[in-house]
Amino acid sequence: MNVEQEPTVAEVIERSAGMPGALLPILHDLQEVFGFVSDEAVVQIAHALNLSRAEVHGVVSFYHTFRRKAPGRYVVQICRAESCQSMGARALEAHAQQALETKTGETSADGRVTLEPVYCLGNCACSPSIRIDRDVFGFVDEARFDELMESLS
């Protein structure tokens, strides 16, 4: 079997460090590989890009996408924007919190699902919409939400 070695933080940083405006591409790459941006990574990025730690931290915390803690096995995002509101997204989010026994912004006790808000997925003709990791789902009512959650391992 060919087991691919997970790259180290330093290797991930190295990939993009030379490009103009490298910080966001690096943060995306790190999050893609590790699921979040660790304290250790912030230190290494600061060093590689010749920035202060505070500067790097300031950027990471400005953007909703970047996480500072490891997420659950799946990240489930529920759209909170107007189009989805008009089709019951507020109730769907309440249902999701109940079904997963967690709060938006937190991870279920079994470590399976992190529930996050998202402001528009560009899927507005089929509201309400949710995203599971990178996949978008449309016309998600409570029953469909439960089905989708059950299909996750």
Place this chain on the structure above:
Amino acid sequence: MTRVFIPLDTTALSLGAEQVARALQAASAARNLDVEIVRNGSRGMFWLEPFVEVETSSGRVGYGPVRAADVDALLSAGMLEGADHELAHGPVEEMPWLAQQARVSFARVGVIDPLSIDDYRAHGGFAGLQKATTLGAQTLVDEVKASGLRGRGGAAFPTGIKWQTVLDAQAGQKYIVCNADEGDSGTYADRMLMEGDPFALIEGMAIAGLAVGASQGYIYLREEYRQAEWVLGEAIRLAREAGYLGDHFELEVRLGAGSYVCGEETALLESLEGKRGMVRAKPPLPAIEGLFGQPTVVNNVLTFASVPFVLAEGSAAYEAFGVARSRGTLPFQLAGNLKTAGLVELPFGARLRSLLEDFGGGSRTGRPLRSVQVGGPLGAYLPASQWDTPLDYEAFAELGAVLGHGGVVAFDDTVDMLAQARFAFEFCAEESCGKCTPCRIGSVRGVEVIDRIRQGQRREENLIVLKDLCDTMVDGSLCAMGGMTPFPVRSAIEHFPEDFTER
């Protein structure tokens, strides 16, 4: 061999298009049928997605919404010959919902294979760029000016004038930046175009490069658009292989990171530079000091994608559409509580009511529509009495409303307009870049004042506080985030005062 089209568009995928494609692949193998599956963009009739089209001798015939489980029955019924079925809609081009539109920006979307340069060329692609290489920079800019093209990102600034400023600026390096942040709720036209006709964007940006003398372009794409990221990546690779991109003009996709304010052009540039998305004071204009301090064209996806048509067909052909100072067409995006929602491209001047009723088919819930937000989260809510206003920039401005990027979000009579006004403040508080006090603090105060009204505390006085707060935000904000959050709030109070009570 029969060609069958199944969209790779995000919304089609969100409703199971991938499963349908796999089911068709498997079923045609099992039945020994010679089928070629083409992954197209979407026609924008989203209530019919996954929408499957079959190429027949008499044109393309549509079926939808198709589930993977329907595929066998459709094949047995003779779908590959365009046979009738309860999911059949006949010749696609003749479907009234499409036939009543003026598809200019979206002429190819849903029609072609978005990742085939040959297909793109066969539908007029790269003719604009070819012509552009024979014209001088000033002639190109003049042509864009003469077309009357105005930016499609929301502010409707004349594109040719912006390009002139960049052309006139002296610098060693200039940049072309595409704003593909599409943060407004209820909008998806940029996404559909990038997924369905990516070469149009690439061609438009390459023409812009020639027009102003820029050799590097960036597409700033919102992180939520992963399918568009994939399609664009493939299209850029193909365009490079075919020689349309290269030393003369290079293009790179950069991802945003969930910040709405990064759709504002100067915050976007900060973000591209690897910083927090703080809005810059203007002047200097980005056209003079933009990305990395260099002269930069920043335009929306649809603005760039309109440029090849202007060049290929001539500015007069483009200018011929529309009314008054709103020239050309605008792709409206129907969203929210509508039965038949999707992309409707029309010349300026159509009526909102027609979008809601004729195209949208009324509410999906079956209840009466009550309120419609046009132009994204910073756009006004319009009551039924305003639905006959012509859809053009100036007529909407007179109402204190905006067309913005063309998003139309409909709400039925269960909507609580106080909650919608509260959300506008909440969103502003969440997304403010923090530079101006009225935006950063005012939005938080707005939420508190609205909560007091809901709790029945001194309604009249608090409505006055709210009005003053809105005035302060309009007057004291650097950008439209703080400056326009009052639009949805004021319109909600003005047209739906009965909702601003204790509950």
